[in-house]
Amino acid sequence: MKLLKIVLKVVAVLFVLLFVGGWLFSRTLHPTYNGELKLKSLSDKVTVYFDDVGVPHINAQNQKDAYTALGYVHAQDRLWQMELIRRIAAGRLAEVFGKDLVRTDKFFSGLGIEEAAEKTISKLDKNSKSYRLAEAYLNGINQFIEEGATPLEFYLVGLEKEKYSIKDVYNVFGYMAFSFAIAHKTDPLLTEIKEKLGEEYINELLESDFKNLTLIKNQKNAEVEAEFSTAINTLIDKLPLPLFIGSNSWVVAPEKTKNGKVLFANDPHIAFSQPSVWYQNHIKTPNYEMYGFNLALTPFPLLGHNRNYAYGLTMFENDDVDFYYEQNNPNNPMEYKTPNGYKKYKLIDKTIKIKGEPDTTYQVKVSKHGPVMNGLIDFMKDERPIAMQWIFTKLENQLLDVSYEMSHALSLSDFKNGAKKLHAPGLNIMYGDAKDNIAWFASGKLYKYRDSLQTKLILDGASGKDEILEYLDFEENPQAINPDWKYVYSANNQPDSIAGKLYPGYYLPEDRAKRIVDLLEAKSDFTKEDFAEMINDVTSPVAPEISRNLLKNVNKNELTASEKKAMHVLRNWDGNYNKNEIAPVIYNRLWYEFVKNTFKDEMGAAFEQFVNTPFEEKTVANQVKKEKSVWWDDVSTLEKETKRDIVTKSFQKTIAFLQKQLGENIDDWTWERVATVEYEHPIGKAGGLLREFFNVGPFTTNGGDQVINNQIYKIDSTGYYKIHAGPSTRRIVDFSDVENSITVIPTGQSGNVFSEHYKDQAEKYNKGEFVKMKLNQSDIEKSENKLVFLPKK
Incomplete structure (x- = not known):
C-alpha cells in the first residue's frame, strides 16, 4: 500500500511537470503583439497597433518598411497557411501528409503552373515598385522564419521551415486561378453524355444555359x-x-x-x-x-x-479552360497531329516527394494546347489524348x-x-469611391471561336478548326x-x-x-x-417557384395525411432559410430525389460529376418546367415513365425518408437539425482531440444554398447538409461615414491556435454581426497591443 502511494505521488508530480512544461512551451508559440523587435533592412521605426480583433494597423515612414512589417506579422499569424498554399501548385503536399496526397500533387504539378511562374518571373522588371514591395514583404516573412516561433503544426507533422521567394507568390496566384475554373468537371461530363446518349439528351441539358437568366x-x-x-x-x-x-x-x-x-x-x-x-x-x-x-x-x-x-x-x-482531343501519330506516340503535320510533344519529368515513402516520378506530355490530362485526371479514361488549354498558363501573367x-x-x-x-x-x-463613381469590370x-463551336464539349485538336480566332x-x-x-x-x-x-x-x-x-x-x-x-438575407426567390412546379405534378389521389401536410408547408414557403424553417428540409430532400430519379438512370457513373454543380442547379430550374423531356423515362424499367410518375415517386420517397430520419412530427423537421457548419483545420480533420483543439464549431446557422447569405453544401443521400463554403468575409464600406465601415470573417484573424484572435469572430459571424474596420488614428492608438519594429544594424 505504501509503495502504491509513492508511485501515485510520482505519477502526479510527473503529470504536473508535464502540464507545466507543456504550458511553458505553448507560451513560446504565441504571436508577439507587444514590445519591440528588430528587423533587418528597415530604414526607420515601424509601429504596429493590433486592434481588438487582432488586425495590425501598420504605421511606417515609407511603404518598403511597411511591407516588411506586414510580411512579419502576416507570417506570425498565418505561416502554416502560407506553407500549405505554396505547396499546392508545386505538387508538394505529399511531403507533409503522405501518400494519400500523391494523386492531388500529380494533378496540380501537371497543370503547368510552376512552369508558367518561372517564365513570368524571368521577364519581371526587378526595379518596378510592385516587385520591390513584394520582395520587402517576403523579406519580412523570411525574417520571421529565422527568428520567430515555429507554429505548432510544424512540430506535429515534423516539417522544417523553408524561406519564401517570389515564385511562391506566383504559385499562389496559380492556385487561385485554378479555383475559379469549372470546366475540368463539366466539359468531360457533357462530352460523355453526348457520345453515349446522343444529341437529344445533350441538347436538353445545354439549353439551360440560356433559360432563367x-x-x-x-x-x-x-x-x-x-x-x-x-x-x-x-x-x-x-x-x-x-x-x-x-x-x-x-x-x-x-x-x-x-x-x-x-x-x-x-x-x-x-x-x-x-x-x-x-x-x-x-x-x-x-x-x-x-x-x-x-x-x-x-x-x-x-x-x-x-x-x-x-x-x-x-x-x-x-x-x-478548353479541352482538346489530340490525335497521336500511329507510328510514334510521342507526336501529335496538327494542320501542318505531326509535331513532337514536349516532355516534362516530374518528381513527387512522399513523407515516409520513396519519391515517385512521372512524365507530362504537353501539346500546343497544353498538358495531356490522361492519367492526371482519373475519370478521363478515354484512350484518346485530351489536352487542357488554360488561358492562365497560355498568356502573359501580370x-x-x-x-x-x-x-x-x-x-x-x-x-x-x-x-x-x-x-x-x-x-x-x-x-x-468618395467622388460618387461606381463601376463593375468583368x-x-x-x-x-467560330460561331458554331460548342466550347463545353471536348474540341478537335488536330483539324485546326477549333482554335481561338481572336482575343477581345x-x-x-x-x-x-x-x-x-x-x-x-x-x-x-x-x-x-x-x-x-x-x-x-x-x-x-x-x-x-x-x-x-x-x-x-x-x-x-x-x-x-x-x-x-x-x-445576411436568406430568402430565395427561385426555390419556391421550383417547389410549386414540382408539387403541381404530384399525384394527389394517393397521398397520406403526412404527405398532404408536407405539401402544404412547401407550397406556402416563401424561400426563407432561417434555422427554424421546415420547408428547406423538405425542399432539399425533394431536390435530391427528383434529380436522382430524373438523371441517374441514363448518366450512370457520370451522375456524380453532374450533381452539386452550378450546371445541375441551372438544369433543374429548367427541367421542372418541362412537360415533355427525353429524361423523364426511367430506362431501367420496362414502363415509360412520365413527369408525373417521376415527381410523385420523388415526393413520396422524400416524406418517407424524412419520417425515418427526423420522426413522424413534421413540425420538428427544422433546418437547424440537418444543417451545420464547422471550420476545419487541416490537422483537425484527423478527428478526436485534434478536432477539438484546432477546429472551430460546429454551429447552426441561418442560410442555404444560393441565397445571399450563401451557405454551400452538398445534397446527397445522407439527408444532412454539412456547410463547407460561404462568405469568406462580409464587408460594407459607407463613404458618408468611412471610418465606421464594417466587416466580419468566419473565425478569426490569426491562424495561431494560441492566439486570442484564433476564433473570436466566429459567433459574431454566425449571428450576422459585424466589427469595425478602423481608420481613425486616435481610435487605433487606443489599442491595448502595440508592437514596435526597429532597424537592425
Whole structure:
C-alpha cells in the first residue's frame, strides 16, 4: 500500500511537470503583439497597433518598411497557411501528409503552373515598385522564419521551415486561378453524355444555359473627374486549403442612398477553412493608406478600401479552360497531329516527394494546347489524348501588377488600367469611391471561336478548326461605369451580351442575382444598416417557384395525411432559410430525389460529376418546367415513365425518408437539425482531440444554398447538409461615414491556435454581426497591443 502511494505521488508530480512544461512551451508559440523587435533592412521605426480583433494597423515612414512589417506579422499569424498554399501548385503536399496526397500533387504539378511562374518571373522588371514591395514583404516573412516561433503544426507533422521567394507568390496566384475554373468537371461530363446518349439528351441539358437568366447589364458612362490618394472532386476534397466558389457584391450610387454617398458591399464565397482565407491589415504611410484583405503569401490586397475608394471581387465564371482531343501519330506516340503535320510533344519529368515513402516520378506530355490530362485526371479514361488549354498558363501573367495597381490607384481610370491587365482568373471587379463613381469590370482575357463551336464539349485538336480566332480588347468586356440605373452588382451570374451574343461560361444560377436586383430596385434611400441586413438575407426567390412546379405534378389521389401536410408547408414557403424553417428540409430532400430519379438512370457513373454543380442547379430550374423531356423515362424499367410518375415517386420517397430520419412530427423537421457548419483545420480533420483543439464549431446557422447569405453544401443521400463554403468575409464600406465601415470573417484573424484572435469572430459571424474596420488614428492608438519594429544594424 505504501509503495502504491509513492508511485501515485510520482505519477502526479510527473503529470504536473508535464502540464507545466507543456504550458511553458505553448507560451513560446504565441504571436508577439507587444514590445519591440528588430528587423533587418528597415530604414526607420515601424509601429504596429493590433486592434481588438487582432488586425495590425501598420504605421511606417515609407511603404518598403511597411511591407516588411506586414510580411512579419502576416507570417506570425498565418505561416502554416502560407506553407500549405505554396505547396499546392508545386505538387508538394505529399511531403507533409503522405501518400494519400500523391494523386492531388500529380494533378496540380501537371497543370503547368510552376512552369508558367518561372517564365513570368524571368521577364519581371526587378526595379518596378510592385516587385520591390513584394520582395520587402517576403523579406519580412523570411525574417520571421529565422527568428520567430515555429507554429505548432510544424512540430506535429515534423516539417522544417523553408524561406519564401517570389515564385511562391506566383504559385499562389496559380492556385487561385485554378479555383475559379469549372470546366475540368463539366466539359468531360457533357462530352460523355453526348457520345453515349446522343444529341437529344445533350441538347436538353445545354439549353439551360440560356433559360432563367437575370443578366448583369452593361453601360459605360463618363467618370466623375477627380483624383485622390469527382475524380476532380476526390482530388479537391483532399486539399487542406479552400477553393474559390462564388460571391456577391453590389455598389450603389449616391442617388440611391439616404446620406448621398456611395455604399459598397462585397462577400466573396470561398470554401471554409481554419484559419480563415483573408488576412486583414491596415497600412499607413505619409503618402499612402489602404485597409486590405490579403490571401496568404500575397503582398497586395485583392479586397480593400481607404477614405477615397473601395474595391472587391466576385468570380466572373467565364470559360477560360478548353479541352482538346489530340490525335497521336500511329507510328510514334510521342507526336501529335496538327494542320501542318505531326509535331513532337514536349516532355516534362516530374518528381513527387512522399513523407515516409520513396519519391515517385512521372512524365507530362504537353501539346500546343497544353498538358495531356490522361492519367492526371482519373475519370478521363478515354484512350484518346485530351489536352487542357488554360488561358492562365497560355498568356502573359501580370497578376502582381494587377493587385498592386488596384491597391495603389489614384483615380477610377488608374484602377481600370490595373483591372484590364488581368488575364486569368476571370473576376468581376467592383468599385466605388468618395467622388460618387461606381463601376463593375468583368476582367479577364476573353476570346472568340467560330460561331458554331460548342466550347463545353471536348474540341478537335488536330483539324485546326477549333482554335481561338481572336482575343477581345478589354473595352469589349462586360462592364458598367456610373450606369443610369444607379447601381452595379454581381452574383456570378451571366453578364449581358457583348458583340451581340452572351459570352460562354459556367455562370451560377440566377437565384442570388434575382434577389439582389429585387432588393436594390425596391428603394432609393439605402443605409449601411440596410446593407448589413441585405448581406445576411436568406430568402430565395427561385426555390419556391421550383417547389410549386414540382408539387403541381404530384399525384394527389394517393397521398397520406403526412404527405398532404408536407405539401402544404412547401407550397406556402416563401424561400426563407432561417434555422427554424421546415420547408428547406423538405425542399432539399425533394431536390435530391427528383434529380436522382430524373438523371441517374441514363448518366450512370457520370451522375456524380453532374450533381452539386452550378450546371445541375441551372438544369433543374429548367427541367421542372418541362412537360415533355427525353429524361423523364426511367430506362431501367420496362414502363415509360412520365413527369408525373417521376415527381410523385420523388415526393413520396422524400416524406418517407424524412419520417425515418427526423420522426413522424413534421413540425420538428427544422433546418437547424440537418444543417451545420464547422471550420476545419487541416490537422483537425484527423478527428478526436485534434478536432477539438484546432477546429472551430460546429454551429447552426441561418442560410442555404444560393441565397445571399450563401451557405454551400452538398445534397446527397445522407439527408444532412454539412456547410463547407460561404462568405469568406462580409464587408460594407459607407463613404458618408468611412471610418465606421464594417466587416466580419468566419473565425478569426490569426491562424495561431494560441492566439486570442484564433476564433473570436466566429459567433459574431454566425449571428450576422459585424466589427469595425478602423481608420481613425486616435481610435487605433487606443489599442491595448502595440508592437514596435526597429532597424537592425
